[in-house]
Amino acid sequence: MEPYRNSADYQRRRPLQPPSQKPLLSVEALRRLLSDQTWDGGLIQRYVSRPAVKAYAFHLPTANATLYVWTHKDPKPTVETVERLLLWLGTPTEFTVHLWMCDTPRQITKDEWPSRITVNGGWAIPNTNSINVYREEEFERVILHESIHALGWDWQMSSTPPPCWQIEGELAPHLMEAWTECYAEWLFCAYYNISWQKQQAWQKQQALQILCRATSPWKEDTNVFAYYVVKVALAPHIEFLLPFQLGKTEEEKMFVRCELVSSTIDELRREAATVKPQAMSLRMSLRMSLRMSLL
Ligand SMILES: [Zn+2]
Numbered sequence: 001m002e003p004y005r006n007s008a009d010y011q012r013r014r015p016l017q018p019p020s021q022k023p024l025l026s027v028e029a030l031r032r033l034l035s036d037q038t039w040d041g042g043l044i045q046r047y048v049s050r051p052a053v054k055a056y057a058f059h060l061p062t063a064n065a066t067l068y069v070w071t072h073k074d075p076k077p078t079v080e081t082v083e084r085l086l087l088w089l090g091t092p093t094e095f096t097v098h099l100w101m102c103d104t105p106r107q108i109t110k111d112e113w114p115s116r117i118t119v120n121g122g123w124a125i126p127n128t129n130s131i132n133v134y135r136e137e138e139f140e141r142v143i144l145h146e147s148i149h150a151l152g153w154d155w156q157m158s159s160t161p162p163p164c165w166q167i168e169g170e171l172a173p174h175l176m177e178a179w180t181e182c183y184a185e186w187l188f189c190a191y192y193n194i195s196w197q198k199q200q201a202w203q204k205q206q207a208l209q210i211l212c213r214a215t216s217p218w219k220e221d222t223n224v225f226a227y228y229v230v231k232v233a234l235a236p237h238i239e240f241l242l243p244f245q246l247g248k249t250e251e252e253k254m255f256v257r258c259e260l261v262s263s264t265i266d267e268l269r270r271e272a273a274t275v276k277p278q279a280m281s282l283r284m285s286l287r288m289s290l291r292m293s294l295l
Contacts, residue, residue: 101136106282124149141285145184164258169217178230211272233264
């Protein structure tokens with residue numbers, strides 16, 4: 001999409017309805033929508049009930065999509081970004097994005113373990129034309145991640161970790177999230193022209209920080225091991241995995257899940273034993289300042 005050239009061009013993409021103090025969904029409708037997403041629901045409801053937050057609906061003509069956005073800022077830059085991203089990704093027509101620009105950052109202290117409230121940023125139901133994103137911080141990367149789910153580009157993986165990962169404890173069942181997130185970050189880097197090497201260095205810093213906090217048995221309330229550790233082991237092989245995916249035969253799947261991944265997980269565990277926990281951001285895409293600097 002071309003940027004808005006003038007006010008007439010902006011008018012062409014005018015909101016479907018005028019900005020309103022009222023959310024597009026009633027609190028009751030929102031509660032139903034989020035009935036099994038209680039941790040997100042609290043964050044969203046607290047945000048949309050702030051007086052400065054307004055709700056907008058936009059038709060995005062070049063992507064033939066609809067964006068519902070709740071924000072306390074001028075929505076125009078967000079509308080442009082979402083339209084460009086969807087067009088670039090090639091989402092099908094009548095794709096819908098719900099975007100709550102909650103300003104809660106993904107930040108943990110040196111004594112804190114990652115949890116839903118400091119990690120997650122959206123959800124989507126596979127093979128639907130609709131995604132939901134609820135944080136302003138790196139909403140672009142989350143749009144890519146949730147679109148992968150919505151478009152059915154996920155891997156089909158068993159919900160229990162293979163023995164070769166040597167992990168005991170309670171893992172969230174969506175282990176395919178490791179690939180979904182790796183793929184989303186690779187797309188993010190491709191779109192914003194960010195070095196994949198720098199992205200991998202950031203992934204590794206976060207994996208070490210998480211592994212050095214980990215207790216045995218492992219305990220998580222969201223897919224921490226998949227998002228931050230297994231992803232690091234997949235990332236160096238992205239060019240191979242894009243066409244090969246998880247493999248077709250059992251032997252191929254074993255190769256991807258174990259031979260490709262296990263040695264990196266072991267190395268990370270060894271290195272993490274020498275690392276001290278520090279306060280850190282759990283955002284997965286690089287901040288602009290880190291994108292420009294050498295890690
Ligand atoms: Zn996901």
